[in-house]
Amino acid sequence: MSHILMAGVGAHGHTNPHLGVVAELVDRGHRVSWVIPGSFAATVAAAGATPLVVDSVVPDESAGESWPEDPVAGMSIFLDEAEHVYPQVENAMAGDPPDLVLYDIGGWPGRALAARWCLPLVQLSPSMVAWEGFEEDMAEVLAFRDTPEHAAYQRRFQAWLDGLGIALTPDEFAGRPPRCVVEIPRAMQPNADRVDERVYTFVGPALDRRHEEWPESGDEPMVLVSLGSNYTRQPDFYRACAEAFAPLGWRVVIAVGAHVSTEEIGPVPATVGVHRWVPQFGALGRASAFVTHAGSGGCSEGLYQGVPMIAVPQAVDQFGNAALLEALGVGRHVPREEATPERLRRALLELTESPEVAARCAALRDEVRAEGGARAAADVVESLLPG
Numbered sequence: 095m096s097h098i099l100m101a102g103v104g105a106h107g108h109t110n111p112h113l114g115v116v117a118e119l120v121d122r123g124h125r126v127s128w129v130i131p132g133s134f135a136a137t138v139a140a141a142g143a144t145p146l147v148v149d150s151v152v153p154d155e156s157a158g159e160s161w162p163e164d165p166v167a168g169m170s171i172f173l174d175e176a177e178h179v180y181p182q183v184e185n186a187m188a189g190d191p192p193d194l195v196l197y198d199i200g201g202w203p204g205r206a207l208a209a210r211w212c213l214p215l216v217q218l219s220p221s222m223v224a225w226e227g228f229e230e231d232m233a234e235v236l237a238f239r240d241t242p243e244h245a246a247y248q249r250r251f252q253a254w255l256d257g258l259g260i261a262l263t264p265d266e267f268a269g270r271p272p273r274c275v276v277e278i279p280r281a282m283q284p285n286a287d288r289v290d291e292r293v294y295t296f297v298g299p300a301l302d303r304r305h306e307e308w309p310e311s312g313d314e315p316m317v318l319v320s321l322g323s324n325y326t327r328q329p330d331f332y333r334a335c336a337e338a339f340a341p342l343g344w345r346v347v348i349a350v351g352a353h354v355s356t357e358e359i360g361p362v363p364a365t366v367g368v369h370r371w372v373p374q375f376g377a378l379g380r381a382s383a384f385v386t387h388a389g390s391g392g393c394s395e396g397l398y399q400g401v402p403m404i405a406v407p408q409a410v411d412q413f414g415n416a417a418l419l420e421a422l423g424v425g426r427h428v429p430r431e432e433a434t435p436e437r438l439r440r441a442l443l444e445l446t447e448s449p450e451v452a453a454r455c456a457a458l459r460d461e462v463r464a465e466g467g468a469r470a471a472a473d474v475v476e477s478l479l480p481g
Contacts (some may be wrong), residue, residue, distance in 0.1 A: 096124045096479050099192035100143060101183070101204020103175070104131035104152045105161070106323040107391055108140070108198045111220035111277045115196075115475075117141040122472060124396035127192065129183055129203065151175055155323050158353050165411045166243045172268075173251055176202035180258075183207060192410070194479055200242065205267065210390030214478045217271035218471070221278060221390040221411055224269055225288040262293045278390050279397050279462045282418055295474050298465030299394035300371045306376030315382040316345040316440065320374060324388050325408040326351030329434055335385060336362045338438035347377060375399070383442055388415040395422070400459030402445035404438065404451075406430050423454040425464045427434035 419425025
């Protein structure tokens with residue numbers, strides 16, 4: 095039995111995509127210690143891992159704290175977390191060293207420990223990865239790198255690496271893993287043909303182990319509305335969705351998160367259900383359409399379940415994901431400032447009344463499920479274990 099360290103981040107989008115991979119490794123007989131704040135300890139324990147609970151400075155989504163939209167501020171949180179958590183992990187592992195390190199894209203203490211202890215290292219990426227020519231292709235999006243704020247961030251990052259004796263630049267450390275398992279569908283990867291397959295292995299979402307049931311029955315079509323866990327304070331948007339879809343005779347299921355009340359949304363028809371949380375993967379197995387902020391996890395689940403998506407992106411990579419869904423023929427991009435009841439209703443009908451969209455959803459569902467998921471990811475990890 096090997097001991098594997100999983101360096102995570104206390105956020106749903108940086109935890110949920112990895113649960114299936116870790117559960118598969120545990121089932122194969124490996125022991126996994128998962129670095130995680132206490133609010134996620136029960137979640138990772140349910141996957142079979144041993145929570146290595148750390149004091150964290152990452153925004154606590156359960157307490158209503160949000161990640162900043164500014165890219166430098168967001169990256170600075172990962173660096174703050176690395177500086178704060180690394181010594182905790184180093185001390186915890188000193189008497190029980192791992193044989194291999196897995197790490198989320200923001201789990202930098204894991205990468206640092208692997209570098210210092212010369213351990214095999216595998217990144218688990220829940221979002222798109224770099225390709226040949228990435229910096230040139232994304233120059234407009236990466237324009238923030240020319241700001242004084244980013245220069246200061248780079249200097250602080252380099253000082254942290256130098257202090258640990260790690261001979262890498264911040265860009266190499268954060269963006270160029272030696273080996274990576276990519277947990278999004280290959281179809282959602284921009285310029286997939288220019289991704290280095292010696293480093294990156296696409297396994298698709300690790301949903302082959304996920305078992306969720308949707309408790310409600312009924313013959314009417316159902317649309318699921320969710321903006322994930324971080325962009326949920328939008329009662330006007332939820333109200334617009336109810337006004338858009340309920341008159342069509344659809345069952346409307348809205349997941350509003352912990353910080354929007356039904357009173358803020360106001361009266362809704364009996365066919366509209368407002369919930370703080372729903373088992374999203376299970377609900378998508380019953381849904382005929384999905385209104386999403388187009389985070390990588392939601393897009394992956396929608397493609398896996400073969401559901402057409404109305405993408406209303408809120409921040410960061412979600413805009414690119416929304417464009418990809420539309421280009422793939424399984425989605426409509428509705429900018430949030432245009433998300434009126436009329437625009438949302440039109441998008442729903444365009445998607446669900448089109449035989450071409452139905453065919454594309456079915457084809458991509460089969461393609462995503464064939465990528466291998468948790469089992470394929472575990473194969474990569476095991477191939478790098480010593481001995």
